[in-house]
Amino acid sequence: MKKIGLAGLLAMLFAAPAFSAETYTFDPEYTIPAFEVGHLGFTTQRGRFDKTQGKVTLDFAAKKGAVEFTVFTKSLDMGSKAWTVHVSSEGLFNVEKFPTMGYKSDKLIFENNKVIAAEGQFTLLGVTKPLKVTVNHFACGPNPINHKFMCTGDITATVKRSEFGMTKYIPTVSDDITINVPVESYRD
Amino acid sequence: MVAWRADAQRAFHFCSQFGAACCGLLAASAFAADRYSLDAVHSIPEFEFKHLGVTTQTGRFDKARGTVVLDRATRSGSVTYEVETASLNMGFGTESPDSAGYQLFEVVKFPKITFRSNNLIFNQNSEVIGARGRLTILGVTKPLTIAVNHFNCSVNPILKKAMCAGEIKATIMRSEFGMVKYIPGISDEIDVSVPIEAYKD
Numbered sequence: 149m150k151k152i153g154l155a156g157l158l159a160m161l162f163a164a165p166a167f168s169a170e171t172y173t174f175d176p177e178y179t180i181p182a183f184e185v186g187h188l189g190f191t192t193q194r195g196r197f198d199k200t201q202g203k204v205t206l207d208f209a210a211k212k213g214a215v216e217f218t219v220f221t222k223s224l225d226m227g228s229k230a231w232t233v234h235v236s237s238e239g240l241f242n243v244e245k246f247p248t249m250g251y252k253s254d255k256l257i258f259e260n261n262k263v264i265a266a267e268g269q270f271t272l273l274g275v276t277k278p279l280k281v282t283v284n285h286f287a288c289g290p291n292p293i294n295h296k297f298m299c300t301g302d303i304t305a306t307v308k309r310s311e312f313g314m315t316k317y318i319p320t321v322s323d324d325i326t327i328n329v330p331v332e333s334y335r336d
Numbered sequence: 337m338v339a340w341r342a343d344a345q346r347a348f349h350f351c352s353q354f355g356a357a358c359c360g361l362l363a364a365s366a367f368a369a370d371r372y373s374l375d376a377v378h379s380i381p382e383f384e385f386k387h388l389g390v391t392t393q394t395g396r397f398d399k400a401r402g403t404v405v406l407d408r409a410t411r412s413g414s415v416t417y418e419v420e421t422a423s424l425n426m427g428f429g430t431e432s433p434d435s436a437g438y439q440l441f442e443v444v445k446f447p448k449i450t451f452r453s454n455n456l457i458f459n460q461n462s463e464v465i466g467a468r469g470r471l472t473i474l475g476v477t478k479p480l481t482i483a484v485n486h487f488n489c490s491v492n493p494i495l496k497k498a499m500c501a502g503e504i505k506a507t508i509m510r511s512e513f514g515m516v517k518y519i520p521g522i523s524d525e526i527d528v529s530v531p532i533e534a535y536k537d
Contacts, residue, residue: 177427177428178387178391178393180393180394180427182394187378187531187533188492188493188494188501188533189488190486190488190490190499190501190533191378191486191501191502191503191531191532191533192503192529192531193378193531194380194382194394194396194529194531196394196396196427198427198428198429225425225427227377227380227396227398227425228376228377228380228398230377231377285390285391285392287390291388292388292521293388293521300388300390300391301390301391302391302392320493320494328392328394330387330391330392330393330394331391332387332388332390332391
């Protein structure tokens with residue numbers, strides 16, 4: 149294996165972001181993840197996490213980017229208090245033991261000047277698995293109201309919760325979970 | 337009418353094979369209208385709108401109630417559904433009279449959004465596939481046809497109670513109800529989704 153000098157490595161790290169990569173911070177009020185789960189085989193029930201934080205780095209010239217997204221699981225909001233407490237409990241999101249879940253990717257997939265997907269790692273209940281997410285409606289431009297430059301998109305993904313050890317109530321509550329996350333992020 | 341007759345003939349055929357006791361049961365369920373009350377925890381209405389023309393944002397009302405009357409034999413029924421506007425929950429934390437959501441829905445002046453229909457739409461299998469009714473928002477009432485997907489009546493396997501369920505979808509233009517503030521930053525078109533789980537009274 150070829151040795152890379154420390155000076156050279158630092159130069160490489162700084163070179164990319166200094167010239168073309170830009171970092172964007174998610175606006176948590178408009179980046180609220182929701183999930184859909186089948187209930188009893190009858191209906192699609194929805195839940196939501198109200199607190200998140202995230203950053204995305206975009207380099208349009210090199211068509212590269214990275215994203216890091218954290219969801220604070222104690223912000224789970226199912227619409228009724230009793231149900232929220234139930235879904236937060238051990239066997240489901242177990243929020244006391246696992247206060248965060250998250251997604252990391254350093255492989256954003258571009259089509260022309262648009263991000264259309266990301267390949268990364270999803271962590272739920274402390275278990276990390278590869279996950280590819282789809283990015284719909286990707287757009288960048290100044291927010292017409294506050295005039296700040298932003299990039300946005302609607303993220304969708306499907307996971308099998310059993311792969312992360314969340315097996316309680318399958319199949320009454322479906323194994324497949326659909327995730328929808330609108331993302332609005334502002335350039336730092 | 338023809339389809340109803342076919343149902344009745346099938347019921348008759350079934351009864352002639354299995355005897356009068358069974359026939360009495362069938363006749364009772366075939367002619368009575370059943371009343372179902374919505375399970376409020378699993379019937380929470382959501383709406384989607386476009387924000388700044390780009391992202392799809394979701395809002396929710398956490399308190400809603402309703403009843404459905406179903407007579408599958410005659411393919412008729414009705415529904416009343418009432419949403420408490422003060423239960424608006426956008427995920428930003430507690431809504432207040434100053435928040436944009438409360439102002440848009442004029443929560444103090446209009447504490448309820450209602451949908452009423454006495455014109456449920458059935459398919460050949462006597463499953464509900466839609467409803468023609470009237471939606472009231474901000475005190476303005478307009479006709480609205482909603483779609484009912486995945487209609488299913490069965491027994492809740494855990495509670496052992498008879499239930500009917502379905503997924504309601506509708507699209508409305510909020511401007512038709514006089515809710516014009518923030519268009520187009522917050523889209524005029526609103527997609528409504530309501531899962532319904534209702535238990536027989």
